[in-house]
Amino acid sequence: MTRCGPSLFILVIMTGLISPAQSDEVLGDITLPREEATSSLTTPLAVFPHWKHRMYFKCNVCHEALFQMQVGADHITMDAVRDGQFCAVCHDGKTAFEVSFDTCEICHSAASAGTP
C-alpha cells in the first residue's frame, strides 16, 4: 500500500477529483501588494489577471499610457480608482463592470487576505 501511495495520488489528481493548490493561476496573474501595512483591513489583495484582459485588449492599450510595465511602479489606490484613474478607466460600468460594492470580490480575490 505504501508503494502505490504516490501513484494513487497522481491518479486521483488526473481524474480531477482533487486539484493541486493554485491550479487556477495563469502566467501573468499579478497579486497587487498593499503598500501600507493596514492592520485592520482584512480585504483580500487584488488580483490582476493578465490573460482575461489580453483576450480583449492588446498590450499597448494599457501599457504604458495607463500602467507601467512594472509591478509596484504605479501608485494604485482605491481612492484613485474611485476617481476614475487606473482600473476605472475601463471599469466604469460601460466598457467593463463598475467599481462598486457589488463587485469588490471580483478583483479582491487573492487567497491570502489582508496585510502584505
Next chain:
Amino acid sequence: MQWRRYIKLLLAVVLFAVVGQGVGCTLATRQEFMKVVFEDVPPRGQHKPPEPYVGHPRRQPVYEPPPPVMVLVKAYEPVFQYDWKTMLRALPKDTVGGIDWVSALADGAIEPRTSIDPEHAPQQIVLPLDVQLEPENLPLFKVTFPHEPHTEWLACDNCHPKIFTMQAGADPISMQKIYAGEYCGECHGKVAFAVATGCPRCHLALAGPQ
C-alpha cells in the same frame, strides 16, 4: 327723556302678553291673541311634533394606510457572465500548457482591441522584420527575434528604447539577464511564454530539423 317712553312701551307689550296668556280666555281666543305676538302658532291639539330627522347611517370609519414609501433599490445583477474556466480551456496551449497567445490571435480565438473605445480603434501597425542574434561561436543558439508577433500585441514604444536599443546586437543580452527579468525577461516568464520551457521558440535550431 326719550328712553322712558321706550321702557313704558316695552312694559305695555309685556303686560299685554302676560295678561293675554294668563287671563281666562277660551282656547280659540288665546290662539288669536298669540298670533299677534307669535307667528302661525298651531292650535292646541293639532300640534304635531316635528318628525325626527333620520340621517344616513353613520359611515364606518375607513382606515387608509399611508402609501408605502418607495425606495428604489438597484437590483443585484451578477456582473460576471463570463465562464472564465471554459474560456481558458478553449484557448490554444503551447507544449507546456501555457496559453499560446500568438496562435490564439492568428486563429481568431480572440480578437483583442487596439483601444478602449471600439469605435475608434486604430489599426495595429505590424512590422514584419526578423532580427537575427547569434552569440559568438554558438550557431546552435542563434536567436531569431520576429518583430511580427510582437508588434501584433505591442507598440514600438513599449520596448524601444527603454528595454532594447534600436540596433541589432547593441544590447548585451544574455540568458542570465533574461532570467533576472531584463531584456526579453521583462515580459517572457511574466506574461509571455516561460523562458525555461520555451527554448526552441527563440533558438529555432534547438527545435531540430524542420
